[in-house]
Amino acid sequence: MIWLDTIVQGILLGGLYALFAAGLSLVFGIMRLVNLAHGDLIVLAAFLILTIVSALGLNPFLGALLAMPVMFGAGWLLQTYVLNRVLGDDILPPLLVTFGLSVVIQNGLLEGFSADSQKLSAGPIEAASLPLGPVTVGVMPLLTLISAILVIFALNQLFYRTRLGRAFRATSDDAVTAGLMGIRPRNVFAIATGVAMVVATIAALYLGMRANFDPTIGPARLIYAFEAVIIGGLGSLWGTLAGGIVIGVAQALGAAVNPEWQILSGHIAFILVLLVRPRGLFPRAND
Amino acid sequence: MTGPVLSIENLTAYYGDFQALFGVDLALQQGQALAIIGANGAGKSTLMRAITGILPSPRDAIRLNGQPIGHLSAPEVLEAGISMVPEGRRLFPSLSVEENLLIGAHVRTGSRYWTLDGIYDLFPILAERRHNPGTALSGGQQQMVAIGRALMSNPDVLLCDEISLGLAPVVIRDIYASFPKIRESGASVIVVEQDIGQALKIADHVCCMMEGRVTLSGAPDALSRDAIHDAYFGVSA
Numbered sequence: 007m008i009w010l011d012t013i014v015q016g017i018l019l020g021g022l023y024a025l026f027a028a029g030l031s032l033v034f035g036i037m038r039l040v041n042l043a044h045g046d047l048i049v050l051a052a053f054l055i056l057t058i059v060s061a062l063g064l065n066p067f068l069g070a071l072l073a074m075p076v077m078f079g080a081g082w083l084l085q086t087y088v089l090n091r092v093l094g095d096d097i098l099p100p101l102l103v104t105f106g107l108s109v110v111i112q113n114g115l116l117e118g119f120s121a122d123s124q125k126l127s128a129g130p131i132e133a134a135s136l137p138l139g140p141v142t143v144g145v146m147p148l149l150t151l152i153s154a155i156l157v158i159f160a161l162n163q164l165f166y167r168t169r170l171g172r173a174f175r176a177t178s179d180d181a182v183t184a185g186l187m188g189i190r191p192r193n194v195f196a197i198a199t200g201v202a203m204v205v206a207t208i209a210a211l212y213l214g215m216r217a218n219f220d221p222t223i224g225p226a227r228l229i230y231a232f233e234a235v236i237i238g239g240l241g242s243l244w245g246t247l248a249g250g251i252v253i254g255v256a257q258a259l260g261a262a263v264n265p266e267w268q269i270l271s272g273h274i275a276f277i278l279v280l281l282v283r284p285r286g287l288f289p290r291a292n293d
Numbered sequence: 294m295t296g297p298v299l300s301i302e303n304l305t306a307y308y309g310d311f312q313a314l315f316g317v318d319l320a321l322q323q324g325q326a327l328a329i330i331g332a333n334g335a336g337k338s339t340l341m342r343a344i345t346g347i348l349p350s351p352r353d354a355i356r357l358n359g360q361p362i363g364h365l366s367a368p369e370v371l372e373a374g375i376s377m378v379p380e381g382r383r384l385f386p387s388l389s390v391e392e393n394l395l396i397g398a399h400v401r402t403g404s405r406y407w408t409l410d411g412i413y414d415l416f417p418i419l420a421e422r423r424h425n426p427g428t429a430l431s432g433g434q435q436q437m438v439a440i441g442r443a444l445m446s447n448p449d450v451l452l453c454d455e456i457s458l459g460l461a462p463v464v465i466r467d468i469y470a471s472f473p474k475i476r477e478s479g480a481s482v483i484v485v486e487q488d489i490g491q492a493l494k495i496a497d498h499v500c501c502m503m504e505g506r507v508t509l510s511g512a513p514d515a516l517s518r519d520a521i522h523d524a525y526f527g528v529s530a
Contacts (some may be wrong), residue, residue: 175387179388
């Protein structure tokens with residue numbers, strides 16, 4: 007029974023990793039941009055929620071709701087005025103710029119908020135749990151997984167059921183021809199990064215409520231996000247959810263054997279999947 | 294008498310330091326079908342790229358309904374009323390046939406002549422394949438999607454770049470059979486072709502290009518075979 011419990015906890019943890027990864031997957035899927043500052047942008051969103059919650063005395067969920075449009079705007083501006091200028095055939099400039107952005111965000115947050123650990127307090131819900139068949143699950147991890155599924159579902163609907171989603175996919179396929187259809191690829195990219203930042207804000211909400219955070223933890227979140235995206239198959243949103251769950255379950259199983267093995271187990275699972283399925287579990291047909 | 298719907302005056306175009314067009318002049322009248330013929334490297338596709346805004350041009354070198362459009366970007370040129378069927382079709386692999394057509398209507402114009410149903414009437418086979426990925430179709434059917442996609446923005450001017458390239462003669466004939474209906478919609482058409490025979494069949498006016506210049510221009514009936522041959526190859530027959 008303890009193994010079943012461990013696997014369930016791992017799946018729930020996978021929801022958090024999927025949330026970290028969904029924005030990264032979205033941006034990569036549309037503009038082939040690997041955003042090395044993604045983890046730091048999640049931490050930035052967590053500090054933004056913290057600031058709103060502290061200033062207005064709100065519940066973190068309401069704080070996140072207010073932070074979402076701000077982060078959308080930040081993502082739009084970032085793409086329009088910085089990233090669009092370096093996107094092109096050469097993948098190195100965007101990598102360098104986002105790496106630099108990561109350093110800037112970390113140092114900016116250290117200046118503004120110090121290196122102290124912070125937490126978003128959600129009240130009694132943090133410790134609440136409910137029985138689910140033979141196992142007991144925490145309400146907060148369950149909410150995280152449900153949110154991840156809802157986010158991925160919503161992004162899929164956006165991608166495959168809307169006019170904007172059609173423009174996303176067409177631009178991803180062939181930006182020059184998309185221009186001939188009246189689509190402005192740079193605007194599409196800016197909206198996509200804005201949407202990715204809204205998803206990052208949701209990830210930040212659960213990151214901040216479930217554990218302590220400080221300005222330097224972004225890069226580690228980025229690694230989990232990367233692994234989830236690659237395990238799932240580049241550009242596949244449901245694959246990203248599966249990738250997050252694979253890492254979560256591997257970490258939970260590793261921790262059950264020996265707590266020191268938790269992080270290592272996730273990375274080993276990533277390497278094993280890469281060995282067996284180099285293009286990930288659910289690669290897009292036309293990649 | 295009204296002026297030409299599209300006029301090009303002294304158009305030059307460059308790829309870096311390389312000059313690809315040398316003072317091209319063209320006029321497309323309302324409702325006219327203009328064929329631009331020429332061998333590989335004559336500058337036909339460069340001309341298309343310049344008209345559609347992919348390649349930057351001087352502001353006043355290209356005018357649509359009298360308004361300068363040379364300086365506009367590709368999306369702005371489409372909004373102004375020019376759409377293109379690009380060489381090689383360039384369908385979006387992630388999109389179904391119907392989505393490829395709908396993306397052509399991403400920019401909505403005043404005219405509503407062409408709708409999804411209108412395109413399916415023009416090319417009935419596409420209605421049967423509407424949910425298939427665009428790139429899963431045969432070459433001829435893909436070309437129909439590319440033409441339909443360009444029509445969905447209800448353009449004043451439709452540019453067709455090498456639409457017969459790589460297709461079987463019987464398929465080319467079927468595709469060109471759709472042109473009278475396209476012209477009924479009021480669109481003026483420019484067809485860029487290496488296949489002179491097909492181009493002359495549908496055109497009211499022919500321009501022959503060589504080495505970035507227009508070397509011959511006139512009505513198909515008024516031009517002799519030899520004159521076209523000379524202008525096309527740059528040597529006497």
